[in-house]
Amino acid sequence: MPELRLNLVTREWVIIATERAKRPEDFKAAVPERPVPPPYLAECPFCPGNEGKTTEERFRISEGDAWKIRVVANKYPAVATVGEKRWIPDGFRRTVTGVGLHEVIIESPAHNMNPALMELGHVNDLIGVYRKRFVEAHRDPRVEHVIIFRNHGEGAGTSLEHPHSQIIGVPVVPVQFRDRVQAAMHFFDNTGECLFCHILNKEKGYGVRVVLETAHFLTFIPYAALSPFHTWVFPKRHSAVFSDIRDEEAADLAMNLKTVLSKFYWGLDNPDYNLVIRSSRPEDVKNEYCHWYLSVVPRVTKAAGFELGSGMFINTGLPEESARFLRDAPIA
DSSP, rough: OOOOEEEETTTTEEEEOOTTTGGGGGGGGOOOOOOOOOOOOOTTSTTTGGGGGGGOOOEEETTTTTTEEEEEEEOOSBBBBSOOEEEEEEETTTEOOOBBEEEEOOSSSSSTOOTTOOOHOOOOOOOOOOOOOOOHHTTTTTTOOEEEEEEEEEGGGGOSSOOOEEEEEESSOOOOHHHHHHHHHHHHHSSSSHHHHHHHHHHHHOOOTEEOOOSSSSEETTTTTTTTTEEEEEEESSSGGGGGGOOHHHHHHHHHHHHHHHHHHHTTTTTTTEEEEEOOOOOGOOSOOOOOOEEEOOOOOOOOHHHHSOOEEEEEEEEEHHHHHHHSSSSO
């Protein structure tokens, strides 16, 4: 019989469609074949030698005379770097000037590289760049919230094949994040415990949805995963803010991230996916009820009319089976 499971973090009901459920292996069929990209593409603006085709460079990690990771201003930013933040109320209309920060993190000189295939040290460097740019974005007094994300593949919304992530600082706090903070606050008020720590400890104890456990992180499929193989990476140490991560934790996160993305790459034939780091602001580092985490959502199914009309999701992949498949999936 199908089950309706409540995702305590998102407060969304999910239909776990047991009678329509697919075997984890069946989701490979939803992954379109993609040509193997070359290591270098002359017309790609992110490839070495084309640095003049990108906008202002804001940070880089070098390797000898060459660059290893570059951060540049987005050529077509979602928000404007220049301008004053202003609220403009007008009757029933509410407007805020679209100012903030929008950067592109070019993850590697190699056009055909991605974190699933990178050396672990390179992924660790990438986590370090995420942290530095997160802190820098929050120095802007106009920025209220910062999102770090990675779109992999056309089905996930990427328009450039060269491996890259993005960071956007916006002048408002998105309602999705506010709702999750509210849920966490209510849970803390009722129990005196961080909701995320509670979930982490329960999932660790059950074990059936755990993909990987290391010294500092737990990678698992949530009980009420919104879609097949929807994966969370939770830090074991309670922390509300991503930039609070310690060096040894960053190295451990790099290992968890590379491992799970490698399992997607080899086990699911390199699916499109979205990766997001969800975090509070640096000034909220000491709050007891929020907990930053990383989410990876493979795009092996599509939302349709029911999801759009109800706000509920139908998951045709059993979370327990998805976790088992990923535990057993190769990483190279």
